Amino acid sequence: MEPLKRSQFLKLVALGGAGLAILGGPERALAALARADNDLDTAALDGDPAAAVAAGTILAVARGTSAGTNARKAIAAIGGMRKFVSAGDVVVIKPNIGHPRAPKYAVTTNPSVVATLVRLARQAGAKHVVVMDNPVSSDPANCYGASGIAAAVKSAGGSMHVMGSSGYKSYAIPGHLLKTHPLYAAIVNADVLINVPIAKQHGSTGLTLAGKNMMGTTSDRGRMHTLGLSQSIAEINAKLRPELTVIDATRILVRNGPSGGSLDDVRVKNTLIACRDWVAADTYATRLFGMKPAAVPSIKAAARMDLGTMDLSSLTIRTV
């Protein structure tokens, strides 16, 4: 008997696979096909054509009523998830889950945005996709649940992680202020860190955006407050250097932030910003509040440390 040619072998495998799929039940086979159709969004994984030819750093602004779709469009517009996540990577996604509030209050990151990023990171080949935050006004289980993020992440195949006190280590921090500071080791050691804040008003820093969201990686916020908050925020970002920043502005909180709790203070913007440069993303996001970037001192401090640019004209801004 002559050996199988490779093409014949592949056909056999395909037939066998189809047979197994049918044995496994037509519904399941169909569902698998449907999943592949819907979910393997090649543009969001590999980038859309325009992203391939754009010069320099791209800042994508996606608009639309579906937050999940906005996330896919924005990621496609900046070059696709595979540009950030390689096969076998451990990916940490850091939303803002600081308070136990339902998504409608615009206090925590939109769950569909987080779930979409989890799904894309997994499809890009990530070994583990872990979502975590160190909530401020209640315990993690409460905040993870109330924000809707726990359920969304689970259905997207990611896992929620509770940041226990033993997981923090003291790290050397670039800059002149903190010198050393405790950060969560699993976040520092992640292959890819995706920062997914929600845009909202905040008393101490003007707004809380991507830079401020990284405060959820430390166990000692008090020291940052007393030493100088804006510079501290810039410095821990200089250590953490997130690979990708996605700012959720589906609904934004314009007053009584960051903990909110009243729908009167919420505005619907149906907007999502994605960029590898968080300083640029934060700079752009201030526009949604009709504010100048200079009103958020942590952005200025970060630009001074060369962590990114406040000069939006140096970027390619793509509205999708």
Next chain:
Amino acid sequence: MSDEAQVEEAPREGGAPVARRREAGGWKAARWVRRAVQIVALVFFIYLLFAALQRRAAFPYADFFFRLDPLAALGTMLAARQWLPHLALAVVTAGAALVAGRVWCGWICPLGTLLGWFRFRAALQAATRVPPRLRSVKYVLLVVIVVMAALGSMTLLVLDPIALLTRGFTTSLIPGFDYVVGAVESTLVGWGPGSGVVTWVEAHFRGTVLPVYQPHYAQGAAIFLACLFIVLLNVLAERFWCRYLCPLGALLGLIAKVQALRPLVGDGCSGCNACVRACRAGAIEGIPPGAGGGGEAAGARVVTSECTMCLDCLVACPEREALSFGLALKPGPWAAYDPGRRQFLAAAAIGVGTVALLGTSVARAVKAPGLIRPPGARDEGAFLSRCLRCSECMKVCPTSGLQPSLGQGGLEAIWTPVLASRLGYCDYSCTACGHVCPSGAIPKLDLDTKRKQVLGVAVIDRNRCLPWASSTPCIVCQEMCPISNKAIVLSDRHLITRPDGTKDYLARPEVVPKRCIGCGICEYKCPLEGTSAIVVLPTNPSLAVGGAPGNSTSPEG
């Protein structure tokens, strides 16, 4: 059964050593059942401890053992002058005592089970040296407790065995356990494969077996030492606490005087005293021959009020007919050490005197003695007459802000819960303490109602607050305030002159007392070291009356 038939040596003292056959197999099996029930009850007790550990929603039967506890029920209902259906299950335990005596002590009580495991070799010899009259101490304690409860004081309910054990676990054993786990993890996390183990442990056990945050309790070490002392008393006699001190055991013992089913000494008894030696409670008295002066045969008698129904005597008895288990309608014997009328009267007098002494505490002279009570427990007097001092609320509190009080409310309020906001705040989305409180001292509230409970009111110390005292920008308290329209507002921007002469605008926090519910998150989060620059004080009626009208009543969790 015949294969399980025992060949037991006859006793060394008295009579020739003749091997006698007796079928103890059935009693042996029953004793295994008793041991299994004890372990199941203890495991369930520990499960409930963890099911209500730093949660916002606890297992609804977290207080199951308290509901079965007749001392807790009697004390609370007397002190509160109210029939409390929630504690009515205690009738089952009391009823069981009518039927079969102190089965609670021998079969169910988790403290009894644990103390039974701490057997010291010396105990067996020392048992006889503890004067039997000490057994009446538990009755004295019981009468003192009941008299005090009748006068509205629950203070001595700190001696309830279930409360005692729960308090020990809450304030010392569970925090100590978590501390050890955390220390091991911190060592492992820096070492390659170790960090994987830590991640796995954290992912699977944090929030269930391990508390979310390391708990810290005032007096944890002191309460642990008190528990250790009770264990060490076992050196003097087996289950010393149960024999001599336990007021719940005394209550059940009084009922057990008329228990229907009990070990009965029959005519076949040779007075070998095997049962006397086997009895862990020391409840069997050997009767030497001719004790009645009329040349009767030797025998033994079981003091039902001391018997925990452990069945060891029935296994140990070498005679076929000597010891059996059966129905008896005659009250059990009144032992020489049982308390008499004078002791009862003295105990009652002690109870009255203790209440009087506690009532003269300075804490009573101050309107609000600096105590921030759990949400809904506003009337201090009513609260003290309901609180079992069991520490369930402290254990379930997700921030461990509820702490056992020591001096603040006077001795009468010892180990009642107070909110120490610098250690932990009252979580805006939590109602757990009211849901685990066995006696209803903390009311069960739905989230909306609980959010309107005023615990106290926050006050800013402008001499210490960063933006007020040193013109350093800080608004952490305002940021953390969970009230949707903020009970802490940033006052108009103040023009300040910096040390270098430059002028700048600065936001400074101010409390709006009408909106403040005193949850204490501001005091907890204030970044100052040591004492916070914003502290929650007991409500001042001139500042906040009848709840906070500006609160959000949003239904989300």
